[in-house]
Amino acid sequence: MHDARNVRAPSLFRLAAASLAGTAIEFYDFFVYGTAAALVLGPLFFPTFSPVAGTLAAFGTFGVGFIARPLGSVLFGHIGDRRGRRPVLIASLMLTGTATVAVGCVPTYDTIGMAAPVLLLVLRFLQGLGLGGEWGGAVLLTVEHAPPGRRALWSSFPQVGPSLGFILANGMVLGLSATLSDAQFASWGWRIPFWTAGLLAAAGLWLRGSLTESPRFLEIDDHARVPLAEVVRVHWRLVLLTAGALAVGYAVFYSVTTWSLAYATERLGVSRPVMLTCVMATVLVQGALTPLAALLGDRYGRRPLCLTGCAAVALWMFPMVALLSTGEPLLMFLGFLGAMLAFITMFAVTAAYLPELYEPRVRCTGAAVGYNLGGVLGGALTPIVATTLAGHGGRVPWGVGAYLTAVALLSLGCFALLPETAPVSVPVAEPAPG
Template sequence: MLRLAAASLAGTAIEFYDFFVYGTAAALVLGPLFFPTFSPVAGMLAAFATFGIGFVARPLGSVLFGHIGDRHGRRPVLVASLLLTGAATVAVGCVPTYDSIGVTAPVLLLVLRFLQGLGLGGEWGGAVLLTAEHAPAERRGLWSSFPQIGPAVGFLLANGVMLVLSATLSEAQFASWGWRVPFWAAGALALAGLWLRSSLAESPQFLGIDDHARVPLAEVVRGHWRLVLLTAGALATGYAVFYTVTTWSLAYATERLRVERTVMLTCIMAAVVVKGALTPVAAVLGDRFGRRPMCLVGCTASALWMFPMVGLLATGEPLLMFFGFLVAMVAFITMFAVIAAYLPELYEPRVRCTGAAVGYNLGGVLGGALTPIVATTVARGDGVPWGVAAYLTGIALLSLGCFALLPETRPVRVVEAEATTG
């Protein structure tokens, strides 16, 4: 289990590195380089629109790779998704800017971002299911949380590289070629991930299925459509909180508040470090107290914290901004640490790869794709952007209602064993 969990963590870290490095570049440089004829705000919105395309592609990747995962196994999904995402990310670093090839530049950016999202849409389902379906029932939350640590590691890698480049290069050097370096590095990371995954065994639950779904998506739509919609709505707030902190706030503080880029990256990265460290802790609590209660607590905390977080961000003071981000990340991981065990347990094994991944990635469209665009639009005026806080609170309340309608899934025999011991 340790070897499997470590390989899943490393793989998701690499895949999310590819996805996150684009978000950081979109917040910092892509607007002026690829949309120079736009105003600064319009350029930022256009860059965030290409960022959002990746989220739109993720459910489609879930359908494509979910079909492979439910028909042919979880393991092939891990290899194919990693190859696709890695190749697309390296290619982003090679795209000429608008000044060189005109409108073709943003079009290429859009296509490659779509391919990134397509690959990541398959990655999560494959990595989480392979770990969850190997794990013992009483520790499924803990072992399944390892792939959930991967996004934090990927984010720190992506922003760490950006931070070093920002601190060591001039503005002209960074805009000319420095921003491309993290994209080129994705090629080496993808090769390392393929090596790590080459020896993984197929899921025993998949091997135990006698009658595989012929068309998994059709079965999910026919028999689990309500569950997919509820999980998508439930997860929307986690995506909204995470990308508000890691993407929109970076653009807002550097452009509007004139906070140094290195200061903002440091504040955000420090909060994400704590989030990553607390992931297994929250997962263990999910094994002890249940998946749904943890999600309800995290969602409630998010709803209560959005106005304070936006107020702290608007001060432009590093310590206050960090505190606002920190509490938001703790609320986020209280939910998302247990999701890797929760979603697979909601679906039957024959359609699990498709159902769990589609629900997870539709939540990304609702919360991740739209949030930076909506927040940038709402925050155009002067003063504290309370409209952003109201928007985030509304999403949190929507997710709270969806979580309230979902059932608990912690294995019955674990609950019975605890009752007997007690």
């Protein structure tokens, strides 16, 4: 058994800041690919396809990152449950940062032919592998240091990281779009955000280097020998329910931040800077309100907020696609804002909710696998399904609204079957029936 008494607890502010910064950097790496897939990767890496087919192919490589994320959660979850949460933060950041820089170095189809999209696919897989480990390590290190009555609040800071990463990624693309011609951006400008990931990863490693291990992990004296096997055997029902419950959050986020970029620029003729500005403004508000929603989770419980957010998504998807189809910046922003407020009502508390559902000995694996399987269901499929549905409809993509509403209802049912975890519950959760 490790002796937790001799480990100096870090400042929660310093710990939360390091977790937020590292998560923001890793999600920057992940999001910059999504933005590039929506705007330029189709013509550069799939030039023999039609515009719509090229976008679908680019989104296909985008989806590979989500497929890799559960595998990353298994790999890094094993490390996190056997060796500690802290090593996960270092290794996952190094892997994601290296793969992202390499994407910016891949020659296009015109230079090396089919090897170009194959390399893109491999590097996107490695990105997803690293990000699959990032969330579990960052969230657990924070939530296991936090006092029981404030777990949702402190664990919400890593949840702000995706918002900051998205704003940083899209802000850089927006700045390049404003200063470069379309030809320059397509020729070399799109590579700059990927190369920048190397500097950001170095900064993240410096921030995380001084963090101490989770005291809850150090107290465990019966580590699972094969955490995944125990999760599958004991918690399989819980994993499936959390994956289905979180699918709607991914579906909403990536319909707004990825699919809408491609749809509005290609089908509606909205300029790239206008769309990026609308989406960035929405994500900025979402990130700012995340700690407030988490405070409500500490006050009223995790499950009520998740059910409320799912219901709000189900009610808002048809209005959102109607507002998007106008092509008017203010109306599009209002449509996106309603969707993202519903989204953050759920996701602000999931960083506390998921770990509380699993016992500490398999917490890193169980929570991360459930979280990232939700990404496969909601994030990998949504841009592809939405692009296909929008291609067969009129100016208003009602099919996309119907699809997102259906995902919201599925997630609502899953959340209804999950138990509540009291805001002041003890660290060890009761194993779910499975």
